[in-house]
Amino acid sequence: MTDALLTGADASTEVPLKRRLRRAERTRQVKALALVLPLLVFLLFTFAGPIAGMLWRAVDDREVRQVLPQTVVALANWDGKDLPDEKAYAALAGDILAARASGTLAIAAKRLNYALNGFRTILTSTARNLKAAPEPGTAKETLGKINPAWRERTTWTTIRDASGPVTGFYLLAALDLTRNVDGAIVAASPDQAIYRDVFARTFLISISVTALCLILGFPVAYLLATLPPGRSNLLMVFVLLPFWTSLLVRTCAWIVLLQSRGVVNDSLHWLGIIDEPLRLIYNRFGVCVAMTHVLLPFMILPLYSSMKAISPAYMRAAASLGAPPLTAFLRIYLPQTLPGIGAGSLLVFILALGYYITPALVGGAADQMISYFIALYTTETANWGLASALGAVLLLATILLALVYGKLVQGQQVTGGMKN
C-alpha cells in the first residue's frame, strides 16, 4: 500500500521516490560520517593503533633473526635431537663476529637471556674470546673450548626457539608456562611462576573493592536520591570533593591516618582500646581501604542516577498491596536499581584492575597488582615483550569478565523486574 503510494506519487521524474529518498538519506549519512570522521581518525591513531602495536609486541620476536641471521637459517632444518652440525657452528661464529663489529650483539643477548638465564654472559664472553673466524671445519671445537655452553643442546634450542618472526614465548611466560628442550609446553619453574598468582590477586583485590564500594555506596546513593534537593546537593558536594582531589594526595592522606603512629592508631591507643599499634597499612587492608575511598564516587554516581528515576509511587503501591518492607525492597526497588548497580560495579571493577599508584604506596610487597609488573617491565627492565603479554592477558580477561557480567545483569533485569 505504501509502496504504491510512493512509486505513484511523482510520475514526472524517471527516478522513483523510494530511490530518491534513499539517496537523500545516504547523503545525510555521509555528512554525518564526515562530522565524526576527525574523532574517528583521532581515536584510531591515538587509541586503537597504539594498543594494537603494544599487543603485537607480545608476539613479535625478530631480534635474534636480525642479529644472528645465518645461525637462524642453519638451525631451520635441525631436528634438535643431537648437537647441530659444523655448519651451524660456523654460521654462529660468523654472526657473532659481524654482530660484534656492528655492536648489535647485546640485543640478541638480552632476548636470549629471557629464555635462558646466563645467555648474556655466554654470548659476550664468546664474542670477547673469538679473535677471528675459525678455520673451516673447526668451528664446533673452537666455540666449545671458548664456552662449554656451546656443547649443550639447551643452548641451541634456545636460539632456535627465539628465531621468530613471531613467538608465544612471552604469552606463555605471562601464564607461568614455558617450552622445554623438546618444545613441549610445561609449567615454569616454581621460583618464576608468579603471574597466575598476581592475576588472581589483582582480580581478588578488584572484586573486594567493588563489593565494598557497593555496600558503602548503595545507602549513600539512596539518601542522595530521596532527600530534598537542597540537602542532597550539599551531600553531593561531599561525594564529589574527594573525586576532585588528586589521587596521590588522597593516598598519602591514608598513610598519615593509618600508619602505626598515625591518627587512627593514636586515637585507639588514647581511648585505651589497644596497647600495641595495629598494622593498618603496607598490607592488603590498607590497599582495600584506600582504593575503596578513591573509587567510591564512581559507584555512587551511577547508582544515584538510576535511583533518581524510580518513582516513589511503586514502593507505596507495593506497601498498599500488603508487601512487607523487605519484600517490597527486594522485589520492587532493587530490580529497578540493577542498571545502576551494573554500571557502577563494572566501572569500579575495571578501574580497580589497572590500579598502580595506590597499591604501590600503601601496599606491601605481596599486594602489588599486575600493573606494577607491567610498569616494571616497561620502564625499568625494558622487557617490552613480557610487559605487552601481561597487558594482553589482562585485557582479554577483563573483556571476558565484562561480557559475562553484562549477560548476568541483563538476565537479572528480564526475570527480576516487575513482570513476576
Next chain:
Amino acid sequence: MLKRNIALGFAAAFSASAALATVAQARDLTVVSWGGAYQDAQKKVYFEPFKKAAGIAMNDESWDGGVGVLRAKVQGGAATWDVVQVESDELAVGCEEGLFEKLDYSKIGGEAAYIQPSVNPCGVGAILYDFVLGYDKDKLKEAPKGWADFFDTKKIPGKRALRQGPKTTLEIALMADGVAPKDVYKVLATDEGVDRAFKKLDTIKGDLVWWKAGAQPPQLLASGEVAMTSVYNGRIDTANKNEKKNFGMVWDGALFTLDSWVILKGSPNKDAAYKFLDFAGKAENQSKLSENIAYGTSNKDAAALIQPAVLKDLPTAPANIKNAVEINVAFWLENIDRLTERFNKWAAK
C-alpha cells in the same frame, strides 16, 4: 562545500604540524635530571652559571628514570631531550641498544680528568652516591653498627624498610649474614648464595616494610614507622639540614653507584651538549655541587677543593668508601628478571 572545508582543515592541520616540526628542529638545549632538591642544586651550580658563561639558551626538565622511557623517546623519532642523567643500568642497557651518542672525551677534558668508574663510552659520571643504613638518633637508644644489626630485632626492636625488589636487598641480606663486602657478588652469583640471602630475609620478614621511591625512607623514619631503613645518603643529609632532623647513617657496607650524563642519539644540539658536559665536568663546578648536596662527584680534582667539614659526609671521602660495594650492573642486567620473579614469589608466601 563540506568536502572543501574538510580539505582546508586538513591542509591547515598539516601546515601547523609542519611548522611545529621546524620549531622542534630549532629547539634549545634540553637537559634532564632527577628533580627535587638535587635538581635545585644543579640549577644553582650548573644550569644557571652555564647559561651565563656560555651564552647558550637551555631548559631543564626532570624524569623518574627507566630505560624504556629513553627507548620510546629515541625510537619515537622526535626526542625532545638532549642531555639526560641516567642510572648505571640505564647507561649499560641504553649503550647496548644504541640509544646514546658515543662520547668524545677530548671535548670534555679527557678521560684522565675523571675517576675510573665514571668513564664509559656512552656517558660520563655525574655523581656517586650510596645506599646507606639510616636511622633516627632521637629514637634509637643504641646506634646500629651495620647490616647485621639491621637484622637483629632483639637488639633493636621495631620495623625495618628496604627498597622493594631484589636489587640492593639481596646484597644487604648477604652482608648481614657475614659475607664480606668485596665477596657479595661472588656469593650472589651462585644459587646457594641467592638461597642464603632469602633465608636471611626470612628471619625478619614480618618486620619488613618496602619502599619504592627515594622520598619514602626519610618519611618512614620521621613518622616512627620504622626503626631503620636503607636510604640514599643525600636524602638523610637533606632531612637533617632542611627539616632539622637528627638522622644518622652507617657507611660500613654501603652500596654505591654512579649516575652519568648521556647525550641522546641524534640530538640536534650536540655541540651545545658537549659544552654543557665540559662545564659540568670541571672540578671547580663539581665541588660547588657537593657543598650544596651530599653527593660525591666524578672529577678527580674536585675533592681537593671541598672543605674538610663537607668532605667527611660525602660518599667519596676515603673513610666512607673504604668498605662500600659498587652495585654490579653486569650482574643485575643478567639476573634482574629472574630474581625479581623470585623476590615476588618470596614476598607473596
